[in-house]
Amino acid sequence: MKIIDVRAIPLVRPLEETFRGGTYQITSRNTLVTEIEADNGLVGIAFGGDEEKYQSEVVQVIESALRPLLIGEDLWSVERLWDRMFQADPGLENRGIHTLDLLNKAIQMQAIAAVDNALWDLLGKSYGVPLYKLLGGFRDRVPVIAIGGYYADGKGDKELIEEMRGYQAAGLAGVKMKVGRATVKEDVHRVRVVREALGQEFVIACDANQAWVPEDAIRFGGAVEDLGVRWLEEPVVWYEQLRGLRQVRQAVKIPVVAGQGEISRFGCRDLILNEAVDILNVDVTIAGGITEWRRIAAMASMFGIGMAHHEEPQVALHLLASIPHGLYVEIFPNPERDPMWFDLPVKQPEIQGGYMKVPQCPGLGIDLDQEIIAKYSAKSKVL
Numbered sequence: 001m002k003i004i005d006v007r008a009i010p011l012v013r014p015l016e017e018t019f020r021g022g023t024y025q026i027t028s029r030n031t032l033v034t035e036i037e038a039d040n041g042l043v044g045i046a047f048g049g050d051e052e053k054y055q056s057e058v059v060q061v062i063e064s065a066l067r068p069l070l071i072g073e074d075l076w077s078v079e080r081l082w083d084r085m086f087q088a089d090p091g092l093e094n095r096g097i098h099t100l101d102l103l104n105k106a107i108q109m110q111a112i113a114a115v116d117n118a119l120w121d122l123l124g125k126s127y128g129v130p131l132y133k134l135l136g137g138f139r140d141r142v143p144v145i146a147i148g149g150y151y152a153d154g155k156g157d158k159e160l161i162e163e164m165r166g167y168q169a170a171g172l173a174g175v176k177m178k179v180g181r182a183t184v185k186e187d188v189h190r191v192r193v194v195r196e197a198l199g200q201e202f203v204i205a206c207d208a209n210q211a212w213v214p215e216d217a218i219r220f221g222g223a224v225e226d227l228g229v230r231w232l233e234e235p236v237v238w239y240e241q242l243r244g245l246r247q248v249r250q251a252v253k254i255p256v257v258a259g260q261g262e263i264s265r266f267g268c269r270d271l272i273l274n275e276a277v278d279i280l281n282v283d284v285t286i287a288g289g290i291t292e293w294r295r296i297a298a299m300a301s302m303f304g305i306g307m308a309h310h311e312e313p314q315v316a317l318h319l320l321a322s323i324p325h326g327l328y329v330e331i332f333p334n335p336e337r338d339p340m341w342f343d344l345p346v347k348q349p350e351i352q353g354g355y356m357k358v359p360q361c362p363g364l365g366i367d368l369d370q371e372i373i374a375k376y377s378a379k380s381k382v383l
Contacts, residue, residue, distance in 0.1 A: 001075040001126060005037040008062040008114065010055045010378040011047075011340065019337050020151040022180025022211035029340050030055050032285075033373055034062070034114040036122050038075055044122025045368060047344060048285035048312045049114065054107050055378070061090045061111035070115070075126065078119055082291045085112045102263075109263040109288045116289025117315055117364075124363035131365070132358050135294065135322035142320045142329045144356040145203055146170075147311065149177030149190070150337075160190060161197040170333055173354035174203025176233065179220070180211025188223040195227045203328070205257075207233040214244040221252030231279055231308075233257040245276035255279055260310035263287050268296045272303050279327065283310035284319060297323050313341070313356065314366050317349060321358045329356050343372045 011031050019026040030052050036044040051058055069084050090111070092104040124131040132140070146167040149160065167175055177194065179187040187206075194204060206229055212220065217235035232254045236244035241258065249256040255278035262268050264287055271277045280300055284293045297307050301323070308327045309316035320326030332338035341348070346367040350357045359365025 001042075002039045003036060003070045003073050003075055004039050005035075006062065006067040006070050006115065006118075007035040007037075008059045009033040009035070009373060010059050011344075011373065011376040012055070012378045013339055013376045015336065015339070017152075017336055020181060021178045022207070022209035024209060026337070028052060029338055031340050031344070032058065032110075032114050033368065034118040036070070036115070036118045038122060038126075042122060042125050044118040044120070044125065044363065046114065046117035046121050046315065046364060047340075047368065048117060048315055049110055050285075050311070051110060054103075054110075057092070057107045058110045058114070061092070061108055062115060065090045065108075066111055066115055075119070075122060078116070078123065078291060081119065082112065082116055082289070085115065086288070106263045106286070109292075110286055113285050113287065113289035113292075116291050117284065120290045121363035124365075128362050130318070130358060130360050131290075131363055132318040132321040135290075135318065137322060138324050138326070139321050140360075141355040141357045142317055142326065143173045143203075143354055144313075144351055145205065145328045145330055146172050146175045146333045147207075147330050147337075148175050148332075148334065149179075149194070151178065151181045157190075157193045160193060164194050164198050164202070167333055168198060168202060171351045171353060172331075172333065173328065174205070174230070176205040176207050176328075176330060178209070179206045180208035184212075184216050184220045184223070187220060191224050191227055191229065200228060203230050204228070205230040205233060205328075208235045210234045210236060210238050210241075212236055214240055214247045217244070217248045218251045221248060221254050225253050229254050231255040231257045233281065234260070242270065242274045242276050245271070246274060249276065249278065255306075257281050257308060260286070265292055265296045265299065269299065272300065272305055277305060279306040279308050281308040281310045283312060284315050285312050286310075290315070290319065293319055297325070301325050313349070314345065314364060317356055317358055318364060331356075340372075340376075344368055 013029045032049045033047045090108045257279040259280035259282045335342040
């Protein structure tokens with residue numbers, strides 16, 4: 001099987017309301033659809049990513065740097081193709097400043113991820129099996145939690161509890177709740193209110209999005225230790241990602257999660273070796289795709305590190321189902337927050353009893369609505 005074409009379609013969809021986390025706000029939902037066509041007529045299709053500022057650069061790297069490397073190549077040579085893309089010159093300017101160069105590498109790794117994920121979908125279709133089985137097939141369902149608890153004007157305890165009860169009624173196991181924008185005392189109160197209203201069986205993880213200095217993260221963690229918080233995600237500011245995470249991990253009994261901002265196995269290696277995390281939540285659409293994510297998962301297993309995943313349930317579901325140390329798949333149950341998740345797949349995976357069932361069709365097993373792709377294609381708007 002030879003690759004005959006690679007296509008990248010950026011989608012942009014403005015949101016009707018603003019969603020505020022610990023250190024950021026979301027006003028649009030971007031994603032990237034990637035298609036890889038083989039000479040036998042099969043097409044691998046994947047969507048993912050939420051890149052807003054540099055989406056066009058990611059597409060440019062796919063089309064100008066990666067596509068020429070793949071055309072005419074054997075589909076089965078996934079490792080060799082990944083290495084060729086990793087070693088490729090993406091045509092991005094080298095500014096000689098480490099952090100700016102890292103941005104260029106992040107763009108390249110997102111481009112590799114988009115292509116690699118579509119390649120794996122094509123491989124699953126070629127074998128006629130769901131991707132999670134091709135990757136190991138450890139289980140056929142994964143516990144699922146909501147991403148929620150966003151801050152909004154006029155949103156008090158009553159509205160927060162109503163939101164959480166909606167997740168419970170929808171069959172989700174719990175929530176990854178936003179913290180970090182309010183004071184530590186206020187956030188502790190918010191978590192306590194949810195625990196008291198929803199009961200002990202409802203999973204509550206807390207995500208600060210790098211909002212706190214280590215001392216405040218430790219204060220928060222200590223104050224909610226009795227509430228059964230499942231994990232504390234990205235608790236410290238960006239410049240304390242190693243020392244600060246380790247401080248929090250040593251001081252608080254709640255597991256510490258990080259890794260969604262890492263773009264490769266090398267950054268994850270440093271988190272592990274510095275004893276900074278209990279769980280990695282690497283995003284397959286950011287960190288080089290399924291090929292690289294599997295390498296990270298194998299490394300994590302040797303150190304007793306759990307594997308979560310940052311958003312992107314359409315791919316994360318298969319990855320977490322394929323390994324023994326996979327944790328929760330995350331979704332945005334609110335269609336206002338992630339309309340693409342509700343509209344782009346023709347059919348969503350089934351949720352029942354706190355679990356999301358893995359699609360049993362070949363590859364990723366999720367067909368995409370071509371009308372939605374055409375409607376929100378950034379390329380069509382430019383043309």
